[in-house]
Amino acid sequence: MGTVPAGARHDLTDTQWRLLEPLLPAVSERGRPRTWTRRQLIDGIRWRIRTGAPWRDVPERYGSWQSVYGLFREWQRAGMWARIVQRLQRWGDEAGLIYWDVSVDSTIVRAHQHAAGARRDPSAQVEPPGAEPAGHALGRSRGGWTTKLHLACEQGRKPLSTVITAGHRGDSPQFVPVLQRIQVRRPGPGRPRSRPHRVLADKAYSSRANRAYLRHRGIRATIPIKRDQQAHRLNRGSRGGRPPAFDPEAYKQRHPVECSINLHKQHRGFATRYDKLALRFEATTTIAAINIWLRRLVNTL
Numbered sequence: 001m002g003t004v005p006a007g008a009r010h011d012l013t014d015t016q017w018r019l020l021e022p023l024l025p026a027v028s029e030r031g032r033p034r035t036w037t038r039r040q041l042i043d044g045i046r047w048r049i050r051t052g053a054p055w056r057d058v059p060e061r062y063g064s065w066q067s068v069y070g071l072f073r074e075w076q077r078a079g080m081w082a083r084i085v086q087r088l089q090r091w092g093d094e095a096g097l098i099y100w101d102v103s104v105d106s107t108i109v110r111a112h113q114h115a116a117g118a119r120r121d122p123s124a125q126v127e128p129p130g131a132e133p134a135g136h137a138l139g140r141s142r143g144g145w146t147t148k149l150h151l152a153c154e155q156g157r158k159p160l161s162t163v164i165t166a167g168h169r170g171d172s173p174q175f176v177p178v179l180q181r182i183q184v185r186r187p188g189p190g191r192p193r194s195r196p197h198r199v200l201a202d203k204a205y206s207s208r209a210n211r212a213y214l215r216h217r218g219i220r221a222t223i224p225i226k227r228d229q230q231a232h233r234l235n236r237g238s239r240g241g242r243p244p245a246f247d248p249e250a251y252k253q254r255h256p257v258e259c260s261i262n263l264h265k266q267h268r269g270f271a272t273r274y275d276k277l278a279l280r281f282e283a284t285t286t287i288a289a290i291n292i293w294l295r296r297l298v299n300t301l
Helices: 014-023 038-051 065-078 080-094 172-180 208-217 227-235 248-265 278-300
Strands: 101-111 139-141 144-153 159-166 198-200 220-222
Touching (some): 014 080, 014 278, 038 065, 038 278, 065 080, 080 278, 101 172, 101 248, 144 172, 144 248, 144 278, 159 172, 172 208, 198 248, 220 248, 248 278
Parallel strands (some): 101 198, 198 220
Antiparallel strands (some): 101 144, 139 144, 144 159
16 A cells, blocks of 8 residues: 555655755744644645645645645745746756747636635735736636636746736737746846747737737747738738738647646646635646646756
8 A cells, every 4th residue: 555645646756846945935943943844835735726625625734724825825925936937947948948939828717606705905905915906807708707827838838927817808918918928037147038939829819919019029920810811901902011921830839838728727726716816826827837847847857
C-alpha cells in the first residue's frame, strides 16, 4: 500500500520546491513559531485550486483552512503570485524555453452559484482585495454567469500573460491589453522583453486596430481575414488596398494556445469559478500558471 494520501499525489515534489522556495518572500523571525510550514500551506492552496473544493474542506494535513486561505489572500493582495510567475518566466527565458511566436485566444469559465453575492463595494471589507473591477468580472449569458480568460502563450504552451473580463465581453478589444501584459524580465538591468516575433490569432482578432498595433511595433501577424472584411475590401475596389499577408502554414502553430487553455482547465478551481471576487479568481488563474511553469521547468532544466 502507498504511504502518500491519494489527495496528495500532486503536491510539490522536492525538485519543484527547490525551484519555488528561492522565489518566496523571506520568513519573518518575529512572533510565535509557525505551526505549519510554508510548503504545507502552499500545497493546501494548490490542492484547493486543483480540486475546486471549498476552502473549509482543505485537508488538515496542510494546516487549518484559515491559515491556508489567509496565505492565499495575503499574497494576492501583495501581488506575490504574479511576481512568482514573472520570476519563473525569467528563468525559462534564460534557459531558452520561451519561443517568441505567441498565440492569443480566450476561453469561457462558467461561474458557480457560490461565485455570486460579493459586496458591491469590496473596498469596505476589513481587508480590501485591491482594485476590484465593477461587476466582479461576471457577465450574464444564455448559460448563466460567466467569466472570460484572455490568454497569450508561447509555443511551448506556457502562459505569458492573462486578462480577466466578464464573459460577455468581446475578444478583439482585449487583444492589445493581453499583449501589453507580456513582461519577461531579462538578467541584469534593462526593460523586460515584451515584443514577440510573431502573433497568431483566429478571425475574432482580425481588426484594423489590432493589425495597426502589431505593425507599429514591428510584430508579424498571422491572423485570417473575416469574410465580411474581405468582401468590404473588394467592394471598395482599388481604394480597399491590398489584403493583409497571411501564411496558412504558420497559422498551424496557433494550436498551443488551445493546449495551454486545457492545461489551465485541469485545475477544477479554474475550470469553474467559485471565487466571488475577480481579483481572487485572477490569483487562482495565476497559481494555475505557476503549476504549469513548474512542471515545464522541472521537465526541461
